[in-house]
Amino acid sequence: MLESPSTTESDPRQGWTLASRFSAVAAASPEATAVRSEAGDLRYAELDAAADALAARLHGRGVRRGDRVGVLLERSPRLIVALLGILKAGAAYVAVDPGDPVARLRTVLGDAEVALVVTDDPQRAGVGGEFPSLDIQDARGAGACAPTVEQTPEDLAYVAYTSGSTGRPKGVCVPHRAVLRLVLDAAFLGARTDDVFLQLAPVAFDASTLEIWGALLNGGCLALAPAGRLGPAEIVKTVRDTGTTVLFLTTALFHQAVEAGLSDLPALRALYTGGEVLSAELVDRAAAALPGTLLSAAYGPTENTTFTSTHPVREPLGARGVPIGGPIDGTGMVVLDERLDPVPDGTVGRLFVNGAGLAHGYLGLPGLTADRFLPDPYASTPGARMYDTGDLALRAPDGAFEFAGRADGQLKVNGVRIESDDIEARLRRHPDVQDAAVVLQDHGPGDRRLVAFYSGPYAVSSVELRRGLAEDLPATMIPSALVWVDRLPLKANGKVDRAALAARRGRTRPDGEVPYRAPGDRIERRLTVLWQEILDVEPVGVDDDFFDLGGHSLTASRITREITAEFGAVIRARAFYLNPTVAGLAEHIRTQRSEPATDARSVPAAAQPPAVAPASSAAQAPAAPGAAQ
Numbered sequence: 001m002l003e004s005p006s007t008t009e010s011d012p013r014q015g016w017t018l019a020s021r022f023s024a025v026a027a028a029s030p031e032a033t034a035v036r037s038e039a040g041d042l043r044y045a046e047l048d049a050a051a052d053a054l055a056a057r058l059h060g061r062g063v064r065r066g067d068r069v070g071v072l073l074e075r076s077p078r079l080i081v082a083l084l085g086i087l088k089a090g091a092a093y094v095a096v097d098p099g100d101p102v103a104r105l106r107t108v109l110g111d112a113e114v115a116l117v118v119t120d121d122p123q124r125a126g127v128g129g130e131f132p133s134l135d136i137q138d139a140r141g142a143g144a145c146a147p148t149v150e151q152t153p154e155d156l157a158y159v160a161y162t163s164g165s166t167g168r169p170k171g172v173c174v175p176h177r178a179v180l181r182l183v184l185d186a187a188f189l190g191a192r193t194d195d196v197f198l199q200l201a202p203v204a205f206d207a208s209t210l211e212i213w214g215a216l217l218n219g220g221c222l223a224l225a226p227a228g229r230l231g232p233a234e235i236v237k238t239v240r241d242t243g244t245t246v247l248f249l250t251t252a253l254f255h256q257a258v259e260a261g262l263s264d265l266p267a268l269r270a271l272y273t274g275g276e277v278l279s280a281e282l283v284d285r286a287a288a289a290l291p292g293t294l295l296s297a298a299y300g301p302t303e304n305t306t307f308t309s310t311h312p313v314r315e316p317l318g319a320r321g322v323p324i325g326g327p328i329d330g331t332g333m334v335v336l337d338e339r340l341d342p343v344p345d346g347t348v349g350r351l352f353v354n355g356a357g358l359a360h361g362y363l364g365l366p367g368l369t370a371d372r373f374l375p376d377p378y379a380s381t382p383g384a385r386m387y388d389t390g391d392l393a394l395r396a397p398d399g400a401f402e403f404a405g406r407a408d409g410q411l412k413v414n415g416v417r418i419e420s421d422d423i424e425a426r427l428r429r430h431p432d433v434q435d436a437a438v439v440l441q442d443h444g445p446g447d448r449r450l451v452a453f454y455s456g457p458y459a460v461s462s463v464e465l466r467r468g469l470a471e472d473l474p475a476t477m478i479p480s481a482l483v484w485v486d487r488l489p490l491k492a493n494g495k496v497d498r499a500a501l502a503a504r505r506g507r508t509r510p511d512g513e514v515p516y517r518a519p520g521d522r523i524e525r526r527l528t529v530l531w532q533e534i535l536d537v538e539p540v541g542v543d544d545d546f547f548d549l550g551g552h553s554l555t556a557s558r559i560t561r562e563i564t565a566e567f568g569a570v571i572r573a574r575a576f577y578l579n580p581t582v583a584g585l586a587e588h589i590r591t592q593r594s595e596p597a598t599d600a601r602s603v604p605a606a607a608q609p610p611a612v613a614p615a616s617s618a619a620q621a622p623a624a625p626g627a628a629q
Contacts, residue, residue: 016184017151017176019087021217023048029193029219035077036196036242037224042077044219047084049143054085054118054136056144061134063115065090065149068159070109070117071203072096072125074227078136079203080212082118090149091115092156094171095203099572102127103472104169108161112171112363153177159363160206160302163419163477171363174209178305181330181356183214188296188310188328189270191246195220196267198244200235205416206302207248210272214246229557232257236265243267248298251276252413252448252554258282263289272310274298276412276448277403278322287313299324299403302417303372303387305357309333311400323400324393330356333401334378334386335393343394348404351393354379354386411440413450413553416476423452423477426469432456433465437488438479439502449552452479453501459484462545463580470577478577480552516541523567523586530562531582542582551580569593 026034030045042050063069069086071093073079086093094112096105098121106127109117116132119125125133157176161169183189189210197215199222201207215222223242230238235257239247245267249257254273259282271286271293278297287295300308311325327333335349336342343349354376361369376386392404411418420438427436436454454460462482469478483504489497519525519542531540537549546556560571563585569592571585579585 015153016180017087017153017155018157018179018213018217019084019151021180021184022051022084022087025217025219032193032219033221034216035080035222035224037077038226039077042080047077047081047216050081051084051088052146053142053144054081055088055146057134057138058085058089058091058116058118059147061116061132063089063091065151066156067091067115068094068112068156070094070096070112070114070119070125070131072098072105072117072119072121073136073203074098075199075203075224076227077224078120080216080222080224082136083203083212084216085146086118087157088146088149090147090151090155092158092173094159094161095208096161097202097204097474098124099574100474101471101574104474106130107472108169108171111161111169112159151176153180156360158209161204162302162417163422168422170365170368172302173360173363174206174302174305175360178357178359179209179213180217182210182305182307182328183217186329188307188312189214189246191215191218191220193219195245195269196223196243197221197246198223198225198239198242200225200230200238201248201250206306207250207275209306210248220246229560231558231561232260232262234561236260236262239265239268246270246272248272250274251278254286255279255282256554258286258289261289262286265290266292268293271295272298272307274300274324275416280317280320280322283313283322284316284318287316297322297325299401300357301353301387301389301391303359303389304331304353304355305359308353308357308389309401321402323396323402325400327353327355328357332386335395335401340374340377345395345397348392348394350407351389351391351401352386353389354384358385358387411438411450413440413448413476418450418477423450423469423473423479426472427452427454427465430460430465430468432458432460435488437496437498437501439498441502441504449480449550450477451481451483451501453483453485453488453504455485455487462548463584466547466577466580470574475574475577476553478553480547480550482547514541514543514545517543517583519582521586523589524582526566527559527563527582527586530559534558540582542586544581546576546580563589567593 026044026048032044033041034044034047035042069091071082073082083093094114096108109131116134117125118134118136120137122133122135153176155176156173157179158174159171161171191214197211197220199211201211212222223244225238247268251273274297295313297311298307300306307328308331309325309327311323332354334352336352337349361373372388373385376384390406390408392407393401394404395401411420423438424436427433433454434456436452438452441449441451465482466478489500491497519528524542528540534555535549535551556576560576563569563571567589569589575588579588
């Protein structure tokens with residue numbers, strides 16, 4: 001059944017762009033705090049002036065309306081200045097994660113054909129001299145006025161890159177109109193000038209759209225979380241310390257925060273969570289622990305600009321799953337069959353969305369755009385389109401939509417959309433990998449693991465495979481486990497039986513395949529204890545692979561935070577994936593600290609290691625005959 005059948009891409013908020021709306025807010029409240037961070041606060045007038053100066057510099061470098069400009073910056077006030085300055089110059093921003101491998105940066109920036117890259121690290125941004133850069137730390141041009149640029153709401157605001165089924169990321173082209181529909185006069189959000197939005201999501205992830213523009217286009221305050229990935233306890237502390245009133249958490253972070261004790265946040269009025277299937281039990285626990293906070297489940301593909309629907313939790317869910325709710329303002333949702341006819345309520349079909357949140361399409365991919373952005377046969381406006389989400393859904397009798405799975409091989413891990421083909425294609429490039437299949441394994445609330453199964457003549461070193469993957473893929477796309485199988489299981493139709501792989505479980509510690517070696521110096525001993533505590537596995541030898549013991553990206557983040565606090569060494573996610581053993585990570589730490597290893601370092605144990613203690617299900621790494629080490 002169609003919801004909001006008259007919803008089209010036109011919108012009553014027409015006329016504004018992000019830049020013009022921000023300038024109007026800044027003119028109305030110049031002394032209000034726009035950005036709050038550890039480095040200090042920025043008033044709206046100060047942020048507006050800094051963005052104007054950057055826009056003038058960009059214009060002086062030849063940037064014009066419709067150009068695309070890369071952004072390579074950690075979360076900081078400079079990042080916000082960069083986004084606004086690019087928009088004021090009439091261009092669109094293409095944000096990339098500074099922690100991504102060089103090959104990934106090169107692919108994204110090259111595909112976007114950026115005019116230049118705004119950064120505070122020109123050498124890295126240039127990626128081998130391929131891309132010109134502008135150093136945002138250069139103070140030249142301060143006080144300059146932004147160029148006069150005529151824009152419309154249909155102009156491009158940003159390009160967000162998502163995983164692509166061809167093995168290359170694809171750019172989603174989002175216009176100003178779509179962002180304005182998300183944050184202006186939005187009933188689900190109810191933004192106020194006294195709101196404090198926490199900026200927590202990586203700027204390359206589209207949740208940042210809600211955080212940044214929800215604050216700055218409504219006269220609120222944008223509180224920047226400390227750079228890097230924060231754990232649940234750190235997030236709760238940051239929310240409390242900054243007086244955050246509006247917060248978005250990915251499903252995995254939300255689950256972990258609830259388990260860690262999400263409570264005592266009197267200023268928090270709205271908490272949104274989504275990206276993966278939510279635990280009804282944990283949602284109910286959070287709602288009970290935060291009686292003054294409206295908790296909402298949120299759903300939406302990047303192609304429909306962050307949120308398509310929300311479901312406010314106003315009563316216990318009980319045994320019912322968590323619905324994805326109903327469409328937000330300016331949005332329509334419809335469940336169709338294979339003939340694109342509406343299905344009855346309660347019947348599973350394919351979910352299509354329409355309205356003012358739709359992206360223009362995929363950058364440089366007209367064929368894929370035509371396949372996914374279809375003419376809307378139910379719209380009253382000629383030329384209206386609808387987007388095929390690839391999700392299966394149904395509409396319940398109470399009108400709420402419920403997610404029913406994917407119609408293809410797309411996965412979501414920690415809120416990040418991943419095409420399994422990306423990883424599988426990269427694995428097949430190894431000469432000893434014949435075929436590969438990547439699946440999600442569910443180990444309980446907040447613990448979904450990306451696992452790669454591969455076939456070949458023999459098991460390949462998992463360290464070797466991870467190094468190859470890390471050359472091209474971001475850390476979020478590196479599997480927690482790489483498992484060799486004699487052959488991939490097939491269904492009767494000859495396709496890989498991914499359900500069988502997802503259900504597969506194995507040992508907690510791959511005994512016998514990696515000889516136990518005891519820790520030697522203080523660093524190795526401390527790392528061993530950390531791994532045992534966080535993974536709930538004993539014993540841990542210095543040559544054991546973190547991911548083969550059940551570790552994944554979120555547990556790796558916990559380890560790196562502990563390392564930074566204790567040893568003063570900063571470990572990026574990519575470095576962890578390239579050094580996934582205690583011995584390798586200890587050496588990486590010593591290199592940073594310029595500290596030689598002691599003579600007692602890592603000696604083979606004289607006897608067998610102590611008996612393995614019972615491990616929790618969260619520590620169980622998927623395995624199969626010959627699990628790769």
